[in-house]
Amino acid sequence: MSISKSVVPARRPGQPGRLLVLWLSAVLVLVGCSSIPTVGPVGTASAEHGGEAGEDAVFSPEGPGVDASEQDIIRGFMEAGRGAVDDYSVARQFLAPELAGTWSPTERVTIYRSSRIVAMPEPDQFQIQLEVQGSVNAQGIRTDEPEGTTETYPVRLEKVDGQWRISEVPNGIIVSLASFPALFIDHNLYFYSSDYQYWVPDTRWFVQRSGIAANIIKALLLGPAPYLQGAVVSAFPAGTALARDAVPVAAGEATVDFTSESLRDSSDLNRQQMVKQLEQNLRSLNNGTSVRMTVAQRDVDLGKGSGELRSAIADPSAGATQIVVHQEELAFYADGLEPIADIPSVAEYGPRHPAMSVDRSVIAFLDSREGTLRITGPGQDVRVAAEADRLTPPSIDPRQWVWTARPAGSGYQVLAIPPDGDRSSAAVLSAPWLEGLTVTELRISRDGSRALVAANQGGRSQVMVAGVVRSAEGVPVSLTAPMTLQVPSAAGEVNRVKWASEDTVVAVQAGVQEAAPVILGPGRKEADVLSPKQGITGLSAGNGVEDIFIQTGEGIFSKVGNSWTLRTEGVRDPGFPG
Missing domain, CATH: 3.30.300 (GMP Synthetase; Chain A, domain 3)
Incomplete structure (x- = not known):
C-alpha cells in the first residue's frame, strides 16, 4: 500500500514558501570487509544491553480491546507506535496475523501535527489523513516538510476470530509531534x-x-x-x-x-x-x-605511536574578533576597534562584506558594486580574484581558499580561489543543482567540508547544506546534492545565512522593513524565530546561538536573550573568520 502526499500552500502575509529539512535518526544495520592483529586471551563479555547508554522511554500502550470498532483499532494502532519494546509487539496485536509478521515499524517514522480517520466507500477501508511535520527514514535521517503538507495512509481491516484487525497498512509508525521528542533523540x-x-x-x-x-x-x-x-x-x-x-x-x-x-x-x-x-x-x-x-x-593491537596520528577538532571556534568596515577601511572589532597592521588602503574600492581566514593572513572583500572580489592580507598587495555582474560575499575555508558564487547561464557557478591565487587560478566547482537558482550567500563551514547556501527560485527562498568534495591534493572539485533546511514562514524569504556552530545556522531576510532572524539545524526539534528588528542589512555569527550579531542603519546589535542590544556604531559588514 502506498502513501499519498500533497502540499497545501501555507498562508504567509506577502511572503511565499520555503522547503524541506533533511537529516536525522533511529536504528540501522552494518556493512562488510577486513580483520586485524589482536592480543590477549579470548574474552566472554556479556551480550546483554545492561550497562549500555540509553534507557527505554517508558510508554506502555494498551492492546486492542474486546469488540473494539474499526476506528478504535486504527486509533489504537497509531497510539501503539509509541511503544518500541519487544519490536513494537503491542502495535502488532492490532494487525492480522499475516501482516503482523511482515510489517516493518522502523522503515519510516511519520511525524504529524494533526490527524483524522475517514471511512472510504469500500467496505472496511479507511484513510488516516495527516497534517505532516516530517519523517525519519530507516537510516535515522529526518526530513521536515513544508507547512501545509498532508499525507494519507490507506488502511484495510478484516475480522479475525470475530475481532477487527488491520490487514493492510503501510510500513512504519505514525507519531505525533508532541510525542516525538520523548521517543526519539538526536x-x-x-x-x-x-x-x-x-x-x-x-x-x-x-x-x-x-x-x-x-x-x-x-x-x-x-x-x-x-x-x-x-x-x-x-x-x-x-x-x-x-x-x-x-x-x-x-x-x-x-x-x-x-x-x-x-x-x-x-x-x-x-x-x-x-x-x-x-x-x-x-x-x-x-x-x-x-x-x-x-x-x-x-x-x-593498536601498534606504536608514529607521530602521524593527529587529534581532529570538533566544532572549531570562531574566536571573538570580527572584521568590519570602518570609514571605508578594514579593521578588526572585538570589544573595540583595532587597526589591521601592514595591509594596504582599500578605501578606493569601497569595500563591502569583508572576510578573513582564521589566522588572519588572508582577507577578502567585494567592491562597492559587489561585482569584483579582491584579496589581500598583511604584507600583500590587493589582487583581483573574480569578476562578474554580481558576486556573493566571500567566505574563507580552513585551508585559506576564498569562495564566492556568480551568475552563469540560467543558474550560478561556485568559484574557489587558492591561497596566494587570483582569478587565473580559480577552481570552478561542479554543482548541477544550482541550475535555475539565484544564490544570495555561500558560506563554507569551519571544518571546510560543507557549504551553506541561501538561494532563491521563482520568488521562494531555500537554505541548503552541500558537501564539499576535494581532490587528493585538497583542491575543491564539486558540491554534492544538498539537503534542505526548512525555514519557517515567519522568517520571510531569507537571503543571508551564517554558521553559528558545527550543526547550527542562523538566517535572515535582509533588506526589508522588518525581519526576524531564525536559528536552523538538523538537531533542532523546530526552528527558533528570534525577535524581529527594523531594517536589518547584515548578519554575523560566532560561537553558538548566543553569539549572533545583526546590522541596521543604527549600528551593530548583539543578541542578548531574545532581544537586541546596540553594540557599536560607525562600523558595518561584520564577519567572523570563515
Missing part, C-alpha cells in the same frame, strides 16, 4: 574531514531505548548521509561489522567488538584513527568515556 555521528583535521557532524535520530550505543556504531559503520558522501571519510573500511548487536559499557569504558573478518588489512595508524572515531561518536553518552576495541572478543 545524536551527531562524526566522520573525519578529508584531511583528518576536523570532525564533521552528521545528525541522526534514534529511538530512546537501551542499545542506543550499538545503534550509533552500526549507523557509523554504514557511512555518512547522502549529502556528505564524498566530502568526509571514515577510518572504518566498507564492510566493517559488529560481532554482536551490543556495545556494553562498564566503568566508563565501552567495548566495541568487531567480526573476525573486519579490519584485516588495516594499518596501525588506521586502527588508532578508528578508536578516536569511536570515542568521538560515543562521547556524549552519559557513561561512555573511553573505548576498548576488540575483534572476536580479543583486544586489538
Whole structure:
C-alpha cells in the first residue's frame, strides 16, 4: 500500500514558501570487509544491553480491546507506535496475523501535527489523513516538510476470530509531534574531514531505548548521509561489522567488538584513527568515556605511536574578533576597534562584506558594486580574484581558499580561489543543482567540508547544506546534492545565512522593513524565530546561538536573550573568520 502526499500552500502575509529539512535518526544495520592483529586471551563479555547508554522511554500502550470498532483499532494502532519494546509487539496485536509478521515499524517514522480517520466507500477501508511535520527514514535521517503538507495512509481491516484487525497498512509508525521528542533523540555521528583535521557532524535520530550505543556504531559503520558522501571519510573500511548487536559499557569504558573478518588489512595508524572515531561518536553518552576495541572478543593491537596520528577538532571556534568596515577601511572589532597592521588602503574600492581566514593572513572583500572580489592580507598587495555582474560575499575555508558564487547561464557557478591565487587560478566547482537558482550567500563551514547556501527560485527562498568534495591534493572539485533546511514562514524569504556552530545556522531576510532572524539545524526539534528588528542589512555569527550579531542603519546589535542590544556604531559588514 502506498502513501499519498500533497502540499497545501501555507498562508504567509506577502511572503511565499520555503522547503524541506533533511537529516536525522533511529536504528540501522552494518556493512562488510577486513580483520586485524589482536592480543590477549579470548574474552566472554556479556551480550546483554545492561550497562549500555540509553534507557527505554517508558510508554506502555494498551492492546486492542474486546469488540473494539474499526476506528478504535486504527486509533489504537497509531497510539501503539509509541511503544518500541519487544519490536513494537503491542502495535502488532492490532494487525492480522499475516501482516503482523511482515510489517516493518522502523522503515519510516511519520511525524504529524494533526490527524483524522475517514471511512472510504469500500467496505472496511479507511484513510488516516495527516497534517505532516516530517519523517525519519530507516537510516535515522529526518526530513521536515513544508507547512501545509498532508499525507494519507490507506488502511484495510478484516475480522479475525470475530475481532477487527488491520490487514493492510503501510510500513512504519505514525507519531505525533508532541510525542516525538520523548521517543526519539538526536545524536551527531562524526566522520573525519578529508584531511583528518576536523570532525564533521552528521545528525541522526534514534529511538530512546537501551542499545542506543550499538545503534550509533552500526549507523557509523554504514557511512555518512547522502549529502556528505564524498566530502568526509571514515577510518572504518566498507564492510566493517559488529560481532554482536551490543556495545556494553562498564566503568566508563565501552567495548566495541568487531567480526573476525573486519579490519584485516588495516594499518596501525588506521586502527588508532578508528578508536578516536569511536570515542568521538560515543562521547556524549552519559557513561561512555573511553573505548576498548576488540575483534572476536580479543583486544586489538593498536601498534606504536608514529607521530602521524593527529587529534581532529570538533566544532572549531570562531574566536571573538570580527572584521568590519570602518570609514571605508578594514579593521578588526572585538570589544573595540583595532587597526589591521601592514595591509594596504582599500578605501578606493569601497569595500563591502569583508572576510578573513582564521589566522588572519588572508582577507577578502567585494567592491562597492559587489561585482569584483579582491584579496589581500598583511604584507600583500590587493589582487583581483573574480569578476562578474554580481558576486556573493566571500567566505574563507580552513585551508585559506576564498569562495564566492556568480551568475552563469540560467543558474550560478561556485568559484574557489587558492591561497596566494587570483582569478587565473580559480577552481570552478561542479554543482548541477544550482541550475535555475539565484544564490544570495555561500558560506563554507569551519571544518571546510560543507557549504551553506541561501538561494532563491521563482520568488521562494531555500537554505541548503552541500558537501564539499576535494581532490587528493585538497583542491575543491564539486558540491554534492544538498539537503534542505526548512525555514519557517515567519522568517520571510531569507537571503543571508551564517554558521553559528558545527550543526547550527542562523538566517535572515535582509533588506526589508522588518525581519526576524531564525536559528536552523538538523538537531533542532523546530526552528527558533528570534525577535524581529527594523531594517536589518547584515548578519554575523560566532560561537553558538548566543553569539549572533545583526546590522541596521543604527549600528551593530548583539543578541542578548531574545532581544537586541546596540553594540557599536560607525562600523558595518561584520564577519567572523570563515
